[in-house]
Amino acid sequence: MRRSATVGTGAVLACALVLGGCSSGSGESTDTLQVVADPVAATAPVSPRPSAAPAGTVVGTQGEVTAVAADPATGTLAVAVPDAVLLYPADDLAAAPVRVPLAGRAAQLRVSGGVLLATVPTAGQVARITLPGGEVSTLTVDGQPAGAVVEGERTLVAVRDRKAVDVFTGGQFTKTIQGQLYSADDVLEAGGSAVVLDELRTALFSVDVDGGTMAEGLRAGDGATNAVADSFGRVLVVDTRAGALLAFSTGPLLLRQRYPVPGGAYGLAYDPRRALAWVTLTERNEVVGFDVRGGEPVEKYRFPTVRQPNSVTVEERSGRVFVGSAAGEGVQVIQP
Template structure:
């Protein structure tokens, strides 16, 4: 069932906006946030210290994990199998979410405090490019199939488009406070943490093409292939699977009580991984049939499990424990623990 498509007159208005003419500032309401987690109980697998209250994490096809950390701000490059640090890349301000432009990188790291987007080589930590002026407090970024980078402009609203390291377009109109974004073919599907649903942008055309209400208040998003994406309804205790064509149609709702937040997709095993921050749980969901998702396991995690990623070589699952104290950590869940579910 098609949810809602933006009318052509609305598209024309949005396309006519320029970075110099931002949309009027909307009334702000509290954004969706993860729960403050209790102490962890017997997390599965191996737990290693990871200083800096880590948030976003990605794992390359070569087995390099990259985690975004704070104080000192930067990226920690890790061996995904052991969690041993390979190197540290300092940044001006702390990145929050990370994504990969390709299976082996580079890593896209939006810096919220300096309004920059870094492109970093995960093999050696070299900064390949720095794009300035990517909105106000850029929150997340992905590369669509045509090669356009779409950055969510969290405190400015809307999206910023980057090609070859240069900002080529900015659309202030749209989501009030955009958070997570998923690349779905040529489209970028953006979640609004203020509760205004999802917004679909075309990478090739650099324009808003669809919008629809979804859930209560969303935070994160992840791609499940060429036309599917998952959205964490953090305030609503659910994860939604949506087909993006770019019309928006609901495929399934997955029960996820307790402030679902981190999302990752294991394409080989067709598993969606969801962190439940209120209970330090990783919910494993079989989405081989997206219309009939099946919860197969709830695995105990480290405290404050805000982010999750999959090692494509081994199938191990990596979870960041983002507790700002001395207990911040990385959990490595072996593939057999997930498979045994």
């Protein structure tokens, strides 16, 4: 069975690009990005008790893990737990971690521009953490920062409640970009383009950072939850409600692939050295590795995980996969 899908040109794409909808024969306007009348963001499906022992080894942590990130340049594994980020030497997870206190719970960890970015929505902050030492500088955000990325000299911050992308240059706020969003839940750089993920509208939007405007947008399934940029200039998105992995090219946005991933697809990470996308399945307590170099993803690995595997990251040098348990079972380490 062929599982990939593409978005063509013509009326469907044109309708998506103008964002205001295409007119029907009756003269009424239809919003092609609207999923339901009262949208609710998708969340991770609840995991059952594991039926198999987790693959690899498990490192205990205090409390649930909300996010994980690995930095190949310094060999550091960052683990977000309530009110702190733990920094481990990736090659010696038995060592005592450096504990970096935060003003609240980190919603996202991302290594970008040589620093670790930790978004703290409840405090209106983005913590910029140097690795491996853990020194912190803070960007103060008006609202609830959900995701951040470094783009050259600028840091872009997705501000969920204000439906905006804030731009900081040299640590100073310079401008905000709004328009068409229901929520701003993550911002990424892919193929030289900035892209924002809107989980409420379950859509992706291009961002013209220099011009200060939101550009074209496309639906991203029925319940998009997590996104990463790959090494082919694309944005990979997990559609949790429909159980699928989506691949979008940028400049302009086009849906290139849609591949079914049943079992509660949620967490997402990308290994650029091996072109592997890792997707966690919270309904099955599994993590699956897909080769995404071809016309459609090809499953290469599947491992049992800790319970509630909401987050995942990859250490690029070794290919090791780290899975975080949101049920308090620690961080799992897998060598494929």
